[in-house]
Amino acid sequence: MVHTNTMDGALFEPTLYIVKGMCILDNDGNRILAKYYDKNILPTSKEQKAFEKNLFNKTHRANAEIIMLEGLTCVYKSNVDLFFYVMGSSHENELILQSVLNALYESVSILLRRNVEKRVLLDSLDAVMLAFDEICDGGVILDSDPTSIVGRAALRTDDVPLGEQTVAQVLQSAKEQLKWSLLK
Template sequence: MVHTGTIDGALFEPTLYIVKGMCILDNDGNRLLAKYYDKDVLPTAKEQKAFEKNLFNKTHRANAEIIMLDGLTCVYKNNVDLFFYVMGSSHENELILQSVLNALYESVSILLRRNVEKRMLLDNLDAVMLAFDEICDGGVILDADPTSIVGRAALRTEDVPLGEQTVVQALYNLMNNNY
């Protein structure tokens, strides 16, 4: 999916690097999970947290689905006690960003068995992190089909040899006597 755009007659070079960041915040605006892909945009954790706090303050009571903030186009969705955000540059097509947001939300919804709330997300954080990676890599959209995203994320969390598991996966399997 190569994207070109124009702003005030200036032509932008085509790029695959559409997504600048994705994050999930709780109902207090605290980060649960976030990935930023462009080092020129929000390069430090301090800047990211300040941006997320500002973003949450502008969106947690709004009924819209899109906001322009600090030169970024942000699409968002909330459910129970979670807020999902996808950010792109100011000239990015909102429909593309919305498709990424829908893929993220639906994938998380499937992974959490339609129980999309903070506690379930934290209990399944490893699978949600894998879904993030299956949707976008370095700002390039890899997949927007929730079923295939979940299929690959689920495959990577089950039946993985001990040496290849994350610490969270290994501890979970040890606690549940899977070894």
């Protein structure tokens, strides 16, 4: 009846709406893909981007897996020039969020044939968008098994002819590999 301002119960809420947001940022902290699922948290894209900047600044140097920021628990993982984040309420089971992050990272990794980097990701942006959609629907975890997620997101049938693809791709990936090993 009346909303008293006492502290919320310390127990976790029995809800399926666990994920507050997921995003992939590049190595300058710019958004590649981001979805926020709670209308009350970061409702405008301006607030979202400010939050992402802040999040990136706090996380891009120290690879510490998890951070509490602005009332959200954020778990993260990075590879080369990509940063993957999953956000949940600060009052949420961190390990569930971690499992969602693993699902996201693994699915993308399989989709990109283990070349988890920005250029490759942008080439298959449509498939990654579908993977996002298969992992979380409006804040509810839809699936967390990377193989089944990929099975429903990687649907490209009319691939580039085999010969061309291999030549182009092999060259490209060899070049990238070499470059990154030098840059590291």
